[in-house]
Amino acid sequence: KNQVEQSPQSLIILEGKNCTLQCNYTVSPFSNLRWYKQDTGRGPVSLTIMTFSENTKSNGRYTATLDADTKQSSLHITASQLSDSASYICVVSGRPGGSYIPTFGRGTSLIVHP
Amino acid sequence: SAVISQKPSRDICQRGTSLTIQCQVDSQVTMMFWYRQQPGQSLTLIATANQGSEATYESGFVIDKFPISRPNLTFSTLTVSNMSPEDSSIYLCSVEGGGSRSYTFGSGTRLTVV
Numbered sequence: 001k002n003q004v005e006q007s008p009q010s011l012i013i014l015e016g017k018n019c020t021l022q023c024n025y026t027v028s029p030f031s032n033l034r035w036y037k038q039d040t041g042r043g044p045v046s047l048t049i050m051t052f053s054e055n056t057k058s059n060g061r062y063t064a065t066l067d068a069d070t071k072q073s074s075l076h077i078t079a080s081q082l083s084d085s086a087s088y089i090c091v092v093s094g095r096p097g098g099s100y101i102p103t104f105g106r107g108t109s110l111i112v113h114p
Numbered sequence: 115s116a117v118i119s120q121k122p123s124r125d126i127c128q129r130g131t132s133l134t135i136q137c138q139v140d141s142q143v144t145m146m147f148w149y150r151q152q153p154g155q156s157l158t159l160i161a162t163a164n165q166g167s168e169a170t171y172e173s174g175f176v177i178d179k180f181p182i183s184r185p186n187l188t189f190s191t192l193t194v195s196n197m198s199p200e201d202s203s204i205y206l207c208s209v210e211g212g213g214s215r216s217y218t219f220g221s222g223t224r225l226t227v228v
Binding site for chain 2: 004034036041042043044045046049089091101102104105106107
């Protein structure tokens with residue numbers, strides 16, 4: 001069964017600090033992995049997308065890494081801001097090419113305090 | 115990437131009634147997806163809506179409860195029928211981003227059934 005597990009479930013940090021969110025998956029065959037940011041009451045917004053051959057991708061203060069051998073990914077947030085408070089969702093797709101149905105993690109709820 | 119306009123953004127409904135959620139995309143897309151996100155949970159796919167054919171429902175979701183329309187390549191509706199408090203969730207539509215391989219989501223509809 002395809003699964004995506006995220007940790008921690010929730011995280012509280014102070015503004016300006018860095019943090020790292022984890023994602024482990026069992027989706028096979030693997031096509032791509034995406035990280036989304038979901039503000040409360042809003043739809044998810046794409047941060048990064050990585051395929052099998054990519055092991056790092058940056059988007060501003062967000063850097064995602066991927067280890068396809070161990071089926072792990074991380075999302076590192078640098079110099080956190082209050083606006084980073086949101087849920088971060090790891091999404092893995094397993095069917096290469098064309099349209100496919102992704103598997104969603106439950107998300108990590110990040111709270112950034114001033 | 116595509117821009118999706120989803121409405122209503124929120125509603126409070128009486129049990130036994132129905133609510134229709136609309137999603138309008140600013141470009142033509144082949145497939146649209148409808149998701150449900152219950153509190154503290156990940157996104158669960160309800161169905162895939164293809165233009166000109168019946169929607170494809172995932173296990174646990176049936177057409178009588180969640181009828182879907184897809185009259186053209188830029189528009190879709192999801193109806194939540196005969197609602198009960200257990201239907202209280204966020205409902206999201208999504209389209210695949212073609213060459214970007216990413217999914218774009220609507221802003222979501224927060225439904226509360228009382």
